[in-house]
Amino acid sequence: MAIDIKKFVIRFIEEARDHVARLNEGLAAMEAGVADKERINAVLRSAHTIKGSSRMLKLQPITETAHRLEDVLDALRGGQIQFNAALAQTLYRGVDAIAGLVDRLAETHDGTALPVSDAVLCAALAAAATGTTGVTGATGAAEPAAGEATELEPVSASPMTNAVAPKLKAPDTVRVRLTKLDQIVKLMGEVVSSHARMRQRLLDIRALEKELAGVAAMEPYRAQLHEFALRLKDDVQAQESLMDELHDKTLVMRMLPLAMIFDSAGRLIRDLAESVGKRAECVVIGAEIELDRQMIDRLADPLIHLLRNAVDHGLESPVARQAAGKPVSGQIRLSAHQDGGWVVIEVADDGGGIPLAQVREKAARKGFITAEKAATLSEQETIDLIFLPGFSTNTIITDLSGRGVGMDVVKQCIVDELRGSVSVTTRPGLGTRFALRLPLSLAVMRVLVVQVAGLPFAFTAQYVAELLRVPRSDLMRVAERDAVIVRNEFVPVVSLAELLHVPNPGDREGTVAGKRGQSLLLLVLRVRGEKIALVIDDLVDERDMVIKPLPEHMRQHAMLSGMVVTGKSELVSVLHPPALLELARTARRQSVQGEASRHASQAKRIYNVLVVDDSLNTREIEKDVLEAWGYHVTLAEDGLDGLKQALAGDFDAILTDVEMPAMDGFTLTARLREEERYRHRPIVIVTSREKEEDKRRGIEVGADAYIVKGNFEQSRLVDTLKALLG
Numbered sequence: 001m002a003i004d005i006k007k008f009v010i011r012f013i014e015e016a017r018d019h020v021a022r023l024n025e026g027l028a029a030m031e032a033g034v035a036d037k038e039r040i041n042a043v044l045r046s047a048h049t050i051k052g053s054s055r056m057l058k059l060q061p062i063t064e065t066a067h068r069l070e071d072v073l074d075a076l077r078g079g080q081i082q083f084n085a086a087l088a089q090t091l092y093r094g095v096d097a098i099a100g101l102v103d104r105l106a107e108t109h110d111g112t113a114l115p116v117s118d119a120v121l122c123a124a125l126a127a128a129a130t131g132t133t134g135v136t137g138a139t140g141a142a143e144p145a146a147g148e149a150t151e152l153e154p155v156s157a158s159p160m161t162n163a164v165a166p167k168l169k170a171p172d173t174v175r176v177r178l179t180k181l182d183q184i185v186k187l188m189g190e191v192v193s194s195h196a197r198m199r200q201r202l203l204d205i206r207a208l209e210k211e212l213a214g215v216a217a218m219e220p221y222r223a224q225l226h227e228f229a230l231r232l233k234d235d236v237q238a239q240e241s242l243m244d245e246l247h248d249k250t251l252v253m254r255m256l257p258l259a260m261i262f263d264s265a266g267r268l269i270r271d272l273a274e275s276v277g278k279r280a281e282c283v284v285i286g287a288e289i290e291l292d293r294q295m296i297d298r299l300a301d302p303l304i305h306l307l308r309n310a311v312d313h314g315l316e317s318p319v320a321r322q323a324a325g326k327p328v329s330g331q332i333r334l335s336a337h338q339d340g341g342w343v344v345i346e347v348a349d350d351g352g353g354i355p356l357a358q359v360r361e362k363a364a365r366k367g368f369i370t371a372e373k374a375a376t377l378s379e380q381e382t383i384d385l386i387f388l389p390g391f392s393t394n395t396i397i398t399d400l401s402g403r404g405v406g407m408d409v410v411k412q413c414i415v416d417e418l419r420g421s422v423s424v425t426t427r428p429g430l431g432t433r434f435a436l437r438l439p440l441s442l443a444v445m446r447v448l449v450v451q452v453a454g455l456p457f458a459f460t461a462q463y464v465a466e467l468l469r470v471p472r473s474d475l476m477r478v479a480e481r482d483a484v485i486v487r488n489e490f491v492p493v494v495s496l497a498e499l500l501h502v503p504n505p506g507d508r509e510g511t512v513a514g515k516r517g518q519s520l521l522l523l524v525l526r527v528r529g530e531k532i533a534l535v536i537d538d539l540v541d542e543r544d545m546v547i548k549p550l551p552e553h554m555r556q557h558a559m560l561s562g563m564v565v566t567g568k569s570e571l572v573s574v575l576h577p578p579a580l581l582e583l584a585r586t587a588r589r590q591s592v593q594g595e596a597s598r599h600a601s602q603a604k605r606i607y608n609v610l611v612v613d614d615s616l617n618t619r620e621i622e623k624d625v626l627e628a629w630g631y632h633v634t635l636a637e638d639g640l641d642g643l644k645q646a647l648a649g650d651f652d653a654i655l656t657d658v659e660m661p662a663m664d665g666f667t668l669t670a671r672l673r674e675e676e677r678y679r680h681r682p683i684v685i686v687t688s689r690e691k692e693e694d695k696r697r698g699i700e701v702g703a704d705a706y707i708v709k710g711n712f713e714q715s716r717l718v719d720t721l722k723a724l725l726g
């Protein structure tokens with residue numbers, strides 16, 4: 001893969017200037033008589049680094065000059081030549097030439113715009129390295145003949161010398177210690193907090209104006225107070241503009257490209273594959289995407305674990321790949337792209353996929369879950385098992401894996417430390433994809449502060465899908481929980497107060513539907529494609545805030561990811577949506593299991609049902625409803641996936657949505673009716689389309705029932721299936 005010079009040239013310029021400074025310092029020390037071996041070694045390493053880095057970037061003039069300089073220093077270190085004034089002059093000319101070329105590169109950032117190397121200078125350096133001209137090993141400088149100039153004298157007529165003569169100017173970049181940069185970022189955070197207090201003061205003055213409106217004694221002062229409030233408002237707005245600019249530019253200083261950790265992936269994968277008798281190549285995409293330096297530093301370990309996992313667990317052996325009709329060499333794809341306020345990093349392989357049956361069996365054998373529980377796990381619940389500490393599907397422990405300390409490290413780092421999320425998708429025989437969703441920075445984030453039962457709680461905006469108010473009549477009771485339909489998908493509705501067990505004296509009802517009032521304010525959160533709507537009382541604030549780390553004794557609390565300070569100097573807990581979703585899922589699972597146990601004894605036979613819907617929430621809700629009545633449910637994420645699973649398996653009934661990517665529900669239904677196996681088996685369309693022409697088309701393509709999501713009732717779905725299955 002060709003190296004993108006423009007991508008790395010800025011970094012090279014900074015490093016080259018550092019090495020040029022070391023070269024000058026080393027030469028000055030040698031002139032002062034400190035020409036010991038270690039000093040020469042240090043100077044030689046700088047010349048060698050410049051040569052190697054410039055060669056990778058195809059900066060030929062710099063490479064050639066540094067190479068000649070390195071030859072002289074190597075001869076000096078080996079004792080073939082001795083340091084003297086004439087040699088020092090030649091070495092300084094070489095260093096100056098490199099400095100001039102680096103300055104020219106800094107102006108253009110284009111290696112092709114560099115002038116050719118100075119042939120006279122390079123010849124002088126080559127001669128100095130051999131000690132054949134102008135410089136000797138024993139006697140020092142040779143005396144020139146009358147009227148003859150030595151090659152070590154500056155050649156003023158050389159166009160290269162004039163072109164790259166060193167300039168007495170400061171460099172356009174400086175290196176700053178990361179600790180100092182962190183201090184600036186923290187100070188910027190305090191400025192943000194201070195601005196929040198100013199905004200609060202403005203609100204206080206506005207409130208005071210309203211209170212004094214009817215006070216006759218304050219009438220003479222109302223105009224002055226109003227004028228002061230207007231001036232303060234202008235000042236706050238001006239400061240907010242400056243603060244936003246300061247915020248953006250400060251964070252940019254700490255941003256680094258993912259190339260810092262992506263660039264070594266290719267060799268790492270090749271070496272790992274070779275160590276286990278496999279062949280693999282790495283495709284890297286999106287290495288130019290930038291993240292906060294803090295994120296970059298912490299990402300190395302999780303990515304190494306994922307890459308090792310892809311090589312050891314994901315890719316098959318060359319023999320197995322050949323037998324499956326795959327290329328002998330496997331492919332691992334490391335990619336990154338920006339998605340709003342998130343960066344998504346994906347590690348995907350084209351191996352055999354996660355052996356879900358083996359995962360369930362190993363989890364039961366190791367005692368993580370019971371055998372009965374393992375048999376009822378869904379695909380996603382099975383995949384989640386690989387993140388348990390100590391879990392591994394390897395039968396033996398090797399240097400590469402088998403100790404069960406990899407995937408739990410990934411989850412802990414990404415979810416707990418970096419406030420991101422991890423999702424996994426796998427296809428048998430086709431491979432596995434791990435997707436890491438990370439915020440761009442941990443320093444300052446957009447935060448929503450909400451109020452529940454009189455208490456404030458905060459959420460980072462990356463997890464917030466929308467805030468909406470819905471009539472209470474839109475709520476429906478599905479699988480022992482409340483839900484609402486938002487744009488063609490079921491979204492579970494949970495009271496945040498009930499979820500957190502926050503006491504609310506004004507409400508003693510057990511469900512959201514039992515609360516008083518005509519409408520509900522819902523905060524819809526999205527985590528890994530799954531949504532949940534939290535009932536809140538009010539939205540208090542929304543703005544950029546500094547998220548402060550939790551105290552040491554609270555850092556193991558999965559529900560909290562930090563604290564923010566409001567304009568009233570209140571500390572507010574920042575809730576972690578993945579943990580909230582898991583808490584709601586656990587409560588729902590317990591309820592569904594209780595419901596399933598009540599109906600299991602009534603079932604004469606366990607039917608296999610395929611649910612096809614592109615909405616994860618809708619799939620899960622329909623699955624919960626059906627499993628509560630004793631059905632065994634398989635999920636498909638779109639029409640094409642549904643067709644593949646239907647043809648590969650044997651299902652007694654199929655539920656499908658209409659609007660889906662790849663293949664819609666009408667096409668899926670028509671395609672299944674062409675198969676002898678599914679010609680007479682029940683197919684139920686569950687969709688938000690309620691027009692008569694849509695219903696007619698559903699009947700025309702062969703659907704047995706048509707249920708509109710807006711009128712969805714779990715009893716209707718179950719009764720429909722019971723009637724169709726006899």
